[in-house]
Amino acid sequence: MDHFLKISNVDTLYFDRIYALHGLTLEIKKGEIFAIMGPNGAGKTTLLRTIAGLLKDQPKKGIIDFNGRQIQRLTPEKISSLGIVYVPEDRGLFRELTVKENLDLGCWGRRDDRIKADLDYVYDLFPILKEREAQQAETLSGGEQQMLAIGRAFLRNPKLLMLDEPSLGLAPLIARNVFDALIKISGLGTTILLVEQNAKLALKIANYGYILEAGRIVLQGTASELMENRDVQELYLGVGGENISPKGWRLYKKRRSW
Ligand SMILES: Nc1ncnc2c1ncn2[C@@H]1O[C@H](COP(=O)(O)OP(=O)(O)OP(=O)(O)O)[C@@H](O)[C@H]1O
Ligand SMILES: [Mg+2]
Structure with a gap:
């Protein structure tokens, strides 16, 4: 394959x-x-x-x-x-459930014997989730919510x-x-x-x-190829100047290589 x-x-x-x-x-x-x-x-x-x-x-x-x-x-x-597991932009958490409950839902349907080890791994990756285990997901900070969303997605294997x-x-x-x-x-x-x-x-x-x-x-x-590309540098990496203006974007569209 x-x-x-x-x-x-x-x-x-x-x-x-x-x-x-x-x-x-x-x-x-x-x-x-x-x-x-x-x-x-x-x-x-x-x-x-x-x-x-x-x-x-x-x-x-x-x-x-x-x-x-x-x-x-x-x-x-x-x-x-x-x-195929998808973490949407809004993170898709069960807001009223706790951190632990959200993680448990990530394991839903799994029947293998690695669940406990994977859960420990998530807590290793993001120790703050262990501290917040009993807290409602909606009360987490944005960063903590993202960690929880990734942790839960990881548990779905x-x-x-x-x-x-x-x-x-x-x-x-x-x-x-x-x-x-x-x-x-x-x-x-x-x-x-x-x-x-x-x-x-x-x-x-x-x-x-x-x-x-x-x-x-x-x-x-x-x-590395993309990082060296001039258009990518200018438009997406912000190299060589302030944020691109609408006029800059139009000029770029005229001379871009694609
Ligand atoms: N539910 C929808 N109904 C109608 N048009 C939509 C819908 N969702 C997205 N679009 C349109 O499809 C195009 C692509 O949208 P999309 O959300 O995929 O862009 P994006 O690259 O994710 O943008 P952003 O960086 O703002 O998240 C846009 O023109 C948008 O207006
Ligand atoms: Mg988008």
């Missing part, structure tokens, strides 16, 4: 007429960390939701092959049972872990903490697909990256 997740020519539409993904093609290898970056409205969240099967009757066209099996017409439950903007709203130190945990989880053999606005952070931990604009992949490469 040479590929793990292979997406070919996928179209996802909203209201049957607005293309959020248009002929999207990408491939993800087993065991690595992949980052998807792109401006607001590019289709990043739509891509994760399409893979997870959360958009009714979508993708309209194309093939999503996971481990040699076509999954584009399966239900979200079936897709998650194949080992994913083959592919997909995260939508895990660093959003987190202080740099906490974001770093969360990303360090992702490196460790990936080291245990879980493939990670990360959607991030913060390209600097994402490319630090990713092996490979994709730039998504207006529903298409416009550039891809290893993390």
Whole structure:
């Protein structure tokens, strides 16, 4: 088997007429960390939701092959049972339940004998969760909620872990903490697909990256190739100046190489 997740020519539409993904093609290898970056409205969240099967009757066209099996017409439950776990931008926690209850729900349906060890591992990754075990999820800080969401996702024993903007709203130190945990989880053999606005952070931990604009992949490469690309530096890494202005963006669109 040479590929793990292979997406070919996928179209996802909203209201049957607005293309959020248009002929999207990408491939993800087993065991690595992949980052998807792109401006607001590019289709990043739509891509994760399409893979997870959360958009009714979508993708309209194309093939999503996971481990040699076509999954584009399966239900979200079936897709998650194949080992694809999605952590949405809002983290999807059970807000009224405690930290421990949320983690226990992550183990729901598991029958193996590693549950206790995996739970200990989560507490090792994020010791603060152990301290907050009995606290309601909605009373956690943003960073703690993200840790809980990742911990719970890890307990579902994913083959592919997909995260939508895990660093959003987190202080740099906490974001770093969360990303360090992702490196460790990936080291245990879980493939990670990360959607991030913060390209600097994402490319630090990713092996490979994709730039998504207006529903298409416009550039891809290893993390170091992307970090050396002038357009990526200017637009996504903030090298060589202040944040890009609307005029800067238009100029960039004229001269960009893709
Ligand atoms: N539920 C929806 N109904 C209709 N249009 C939608 C819906 N969700 C997203 N869209 C549209 O699809 C396009 C892609 O949106 P998407 O949320 O995937 O972008 P994104 O790259 O995740 O952006 P952001 O960085 O702001 O999170 C946008 O034009 C958006 O307005
Ligand atoms: Mg989004």
